Amino acid sequence: MDGYAGKIVYADLGGGTVEIRPTPDDLKRQYLGGRGFGAHIVADRVDPTLDPLSPESVFVLASCPLTGTGIPLGSRYEVSAKSPLNGTLASANSGGTFGWKIKKAGFDAAVISGRSEKPVYLFLNEGSAELRDASPYWGRDVYETTASLLADIGDPKAKVACIGPAGEKQSLLACIMNDDDRAAGRNGFGAVMGSKNLKAFVAAGSLPIGVADQERLNAVKERIREKIQKNGICEALTKYGTSVLVNIVNENGILPTRNFQSGHFAGAENISGERIAETILKKNTGCYACIVKCSRVCEVDGEVHEGPEYEPVWAFGADIGNDDIKLVTKAAWECNRLGLDAIGTPGAIACAMELREKGFIDEGPQFGEVDGLLDLVRQIGYREGFGAELADGSYRFAERHGHPELSMSVKKQDLPAYDPRGLQGHGLSYATSVRGGDHVYGYMIAPEVLGSPEKLDPYVSEGKAGWVKIFQDLTAAIDASGMCLFTSFALDAKDYADLTAATTGMAMDADTLLRTGERIWNLQKVFNIGAGYTRADDTLPERLLAEPLQDLAPKGRVWEPGRLLDEYYALRGWDAEGVPTPEKLKELGLM
């Protein structure tokens, strides 16, 4: 017993076969689980130049050793593949209960290859795996698919991860949803499933999840539980959810507004966590084994769902110039229902709004006119009407119309809810994230805005390269372990190492944990280089380098790369072009 379920299922959709094999020990040791499993398996089997939507593409859904063991906030799973949005070796993380349930079903991971002739779903149940006909569900949205599958299987305790119409249409903004409203949101993995005619995963069963040293784990659990409960940031998440960030980020002058045209939104209070708590909030809830319960359950016009979270609140709010929280919430739910990335979808809309504002297109949405917003989101999900133009993201849309500089994206993936013109460190994180525009792979907001673990001056570059590397490596390890990233406000690398050691029985200290994360990071980086990425791609949109912010303290600021990239590459043990050296790869066991 070591936290793992002990089996991986390999499904060849072309041949319609499944094979179950033991989870290899060296895979656990080198890569832990989750994002680590995904990175290794995809890198091992996929040529970096492969078309990500071809049958040869390999897709990994992997749970993690700490998930489902009863460790507080140990609930996550990861999906990995070559991203169809931008060709990177990427992963997306999700919570809820699916990560726990796939282990109860007897599996650490599912590795999917090939393309099925007809729609199928993978049914994992008490140690067995079966590909089943998904034709009755093809064409249905996420909520309908989930409810129908559970009803047809006849097990109300089963859990579903699925795609909606967006994934079926292979929109590059398509994501994978579980537990109705939890998203493995970024990088277009819904399209990978759609390209394989794979509609869903269903996990059922009640197999035990054992750990190596329960007594030691109990002691560590008590220690971390106390740290989390006493942590002020975690406390605020319970009360206000992630949208507590709206006012914080806005008052810092870095809330991207109207497609990053400014950093301050006059209507921010109206879409804040405080306003949500006063109006549409019914209660809070959480993922498996969560003691923070940051999720919101809200009601709008008689409809009740989980959400909205800070990113879609910002993106359907400030980024498109809308301060109607009910409309924001319904738009976020529409993304969930359709299986769309709730950052990239409004990002594409915001980009279209600016192109229209500047007269580069003469149809499409406009800032300040939100009547057609929900219809437009649906169009994007079904690739219809004007939505078909936006369904592959802002970069391809803007490029098609001759203005790629108006896509606020890095490596073709839309940037999230923090303007890097006021954040030297977070800007470096954006520029260097191995999956493109993204905030969670290296969440420098914690020190530069929130003051966790300490306050770092956001306007200063000195020292930031080192911090970014540590955040990126630690996050990769956390993504392999199964812990929710919000624990990083309260816990340190030693805590994660102790949890991992007690659960798995593997020798693990903070250094080994960080090295595991560094190994995962470098694996993703090497793949990306093979896919054609160079130093020139580790940058930000021109606007963020050249057009200064206009409001509050960051007025006059742009993101200044300066020597940041050189310092970052050097600290990573990469050459001047950002290529991992043979010495570094050997050190990490990658060569």
Add this chain to the structure above:
Amino acid sequence: MQVTVKVFATFRRWMEPQAVIVIEDGATIADLLAVLTGRHPGFAGDLFSAPGVLKQYVNILLNGRNVYFLQGLSTPLHEGDLVALFPPAGGG
């Protein structure tokens, strides 16, 4: 002089979300906090871990700049300044 004070999240249990405060010329952030905690006595417990020491993760912005990177609680105020007070908070 007059400054505008905004408070957020759990700090709103002590005072209204936004208020204009009249304070003597040359006042500092510390002086402003003394005025606020004088009017709302419980507020001090949320702000300070010890006299003159802000609690961990409490952030005070002066016109959008964290005062930690200015002169801390000794940062001087000027007419028309905007001071935003945040309890520990965060997300992703």
